[in-house]
Amino acid sequence: MLHLLVSRIYYQSHLRINCDNTYSHVDSLIYPLNQGAENLITIFVEEVAETDSTQMLDKTMQPSTVTRKILFRVISLSIFLIIFSCLVLLKNSSRSYIIPETVLMLVLANKTSEPSTEVRDSDNPPLNSLFSPPLLPLINRRPASRSPVRVRRNAKFETLKVYMYDLPPEFHFGMLDWKGRGDQIWPDVRSVNRIPRYPGGLNLQHSIEYWLILDLLSSTVPGFDRPCSAVRVTNSSLADVIFVPFFSSLSYNRHSKPSGREKVSRNRFLQDELVKYLRSQEEWRRGGGRDHLIVAHHPNSMLEARRKLGSAMFVLADFGRYPVEIANLKKDIIAPYRHVVDSVGNDSAPFEKRRTLAYFQGAIYRKDGGMIRQTLYQLLKNEKDVHFTYGTVRQGGIRNAGRGMASSKFCLNIAGDTPSSNRLFDAIVSHCVPVIISDDIELPFEDVLDYSEFCVFIRASDAVKKGFLVNVLRGTTRDKWTKMWQRLKQIAHHFEFQYPSKQGDAVQMIWEAVARKISSVHLELHRKKRYYRTQLNN
Numbered sequence: 001m002l003h004l005l006v007s008r009i010y011y012q013s014h015l016r017i018n019c020d021n022t023y024s025h026v027d028s029l030i031y032p033l034n035q036g037a038e039n040l041i042t043i044f045v046e047e048v049a050e051t052d053s054t055q056m057l058d059k060t061m062q063p064s065t066v067t068r069k070i071l072f073r074v075i076s077l078s079i080f081l082i083i084f085s086c087l088v089l090l091k092n093s094s095r096s097y098i099i100p101e102t103v104l105m106l107v108l109a110n111k112t113s114e115p116s117t118e119v120r121d122s123d124n125p126p127l128n129s130l131f132s133p134p135l136l137p138l139i140n141r142r143p144a145s146r147s148p149v150r151v152r153r154n155a156k157f158e159t160l161k162v163y164m165y166d167l168p169p170e171f172h173f174g175m176l177d178w179k180g181r182g183d184q185i186w187p188d189v190r191s192v193n194r195i196p197r198y199p200g201g202l203n204l205q206h207s208i209e210y211w212l213i214l215d216l217l218s219s220t221v222p223g224f225d226r227p228c229s230a231v232r233v234t235n236s237s238l239a240d241v242i243f244v245p246f247f248s249s250l251s252y253n254r255h256s257k258p259s260g261r262e263k264v265s266r267n268r269f270l271q272d273e274l275v276k277y278l279r280s281q282e283e284w285r286r287g288g289g290r291d292h293l294i295v296a297h298h299p300n301s302m303l304e305a306r307r308k309l310g311s312a313m314f315v316l317a318d319f320g321r322y323p324v325e326i327a328n329l330k331k332d333i334i335a336p337y338r339h340v341v342d343s344v345g346n347d348s349a350p351f352e353k354r355r356t357l358a359y360f361q362g363a364i365y366r367k368d369g370g371m372i373r374q375t376l377y378q379l380l381k382n383e384k385d386v387h388f389t390y391g392t393v394r395q396g397g398i399r400n401a402g403r404g405m406a407s408s409k410f411c412l413n414i415a416g417d418t419p420s421s422n423r424l425f426d427a428i429v430s431h432c433v434p435v436i437i438s439d440d441i442e443l444p445f446e447d448v449l450d451y452s453e454f455c456v457f458i459r460a461s462d463a464v465k466k467g468f469l470v471n472v473l474r475g476t477t478r479d480k481w482t483k484m485w486q487r488l489k490q491i492a493h494h495f496e497f498q499y500p501s502k503q504g505d506a507v508q509m510i511w512e513a514v515a516r517k518i519s520s521v522h523l524e525l526h527r528k529k530r531y532y533r534t535q536l537n538n
Contacts, residue, residue: 341402
């Protein structure tokens with residue numbers, strides 16, 4: 001009974017931990033504990049006396065009143081010391097490592113020690129979270145249900161504070177033929193119908209900055225229903241990161257060639273103006289641009305300005321056309337393409353209804369690393385259950401590709417001119433298990449998502465061996481494929497770009513990825529400022 005009392009004390013005191021991991025109201029435990037101890041002692045002594053009375057051969061040998069008082073006081077003193085020790089430990093440590101979590105959970109598993117009501121208050125974290133290392137980001141893992149991974153920077157999620165430059169519309173929504181009234185810089189985002197539409201087709205796959213800007217603009221609308229991963233602030237000194245609102249991919253796609261009598265393209269002009277603007281800003285100068293976020297998702301976007309702005313944090317599709325000193329995993333973010341085929345949603349066909357073993361439709365003859373496509377075409381073109389053909393976006397090509405992926409077990413994602421393509425994300429939203437044949441590919445959010453759970457990875461050197469690829473795919477059992485298919489359905493929403501943004505979608509995943517990167521940037525900036533004041537005085 002004594003160990004149950006101690007475990008109950010430990011459990012109740014942990015439930016009083018607030019969001020800042022500080023203890024409160026511990027002293028309020030003393031009175032109920034004294035009452036419980038007194039009742040427990042009385043019952044204990046009565047049971048001892050009753051047991052002794054039945055076991056005594058001589059009724060005259062029952063304990064005297066003095067003996068019972070001494071026994072009562074010894075037990076009372078022992079329990080008091082135990083309770084007092086527990087309270088001292090709780091009040092003088094923010095996290096207890098005295099009792100191992102496994103042992104404590106075993107003690108609390110006893111039904112007599114459970115509280116009468118279940119605690120679901122978000123301010124009272126579960127016991128297992130109290131034993132997490134206090135300085136590391138918390139990752140909520142639920143292996144039993146395979147639910148999507150949630151990443152938080154600390155026990156109480158901190159919203160990323162973003163300062164966004166008020167660049168003229170010619171750098172962003174002006175490219176969508178939007179014109180504000182007077183000196184209006186941004187469109188009204190309170191109504192979806194008033195927001196300028198981003199061009200469709202293949203333009204859409206690199207529209208990352210469009211969705212991020214809309215999310216930031218909506219964060220300042222009172223009562224707007226959206227997640228709180230990031231919020232726009234108007235004071236740059238309060239910001240975690242500085243966002244540069246430039247439609248760089250659309251600028252390349254639409255304005256990369258000079259028109260008329262222009263000597264330089266519109267795209268080149270905008271990049272030059274952007275560099276001048278940023279380098280003149282106090283926000284850029286105070287940190288050398290390291291805390292700035294620039295989206296350059298198209299492989300050829302920001303081609304002239306990337307070296308001049310290389311200290312900033314880039315949001316990219318891959319590192320295929322970047323030197324390592326300009327773009328790398330240490331400082332930059334890999335973002336998914338915006339898929340161009342329709343999501344299958346709940347209409348996902350199971351194993352038996354997907355008649356095609358492997359599916360690929362796209363450009364076959366590519367340069368550089370994409371030459372492997374030609375080799376694989378020659379190896380697979382005569383396989384009856386493999387669809388490997390040339391295709392374009394014209395004449396319903398996107399719609400046909402979506403249908404083909406949704407009716408195939410595996411979708412081939414083969415390196416082209418660059419290591420990545422939107423084909424991977426089309427496969428994910430089609431719930432077609434991706435087969436990644438691209439040795440240099442970098443994947444979005446791979447620090448929190450295990451792609452091996454829903455993708456098949458094959459080295460290029462193995463894929464070109466005769467029979468290797470089809471043997472791997474045909475050797476995948478129904479149960480193994482179904483497990484990956486189920487996981488695809490669970491994580492597909494992480495690759496959806498939409499407005500308004502929803503919890504856990506691609507927009508929020510990008511903001512959370514930025515939050516995980518920016519802390520190291522701040523560390524570097526703060527370290528370099530150690531002797532700043534000393535140098536000014538000399």
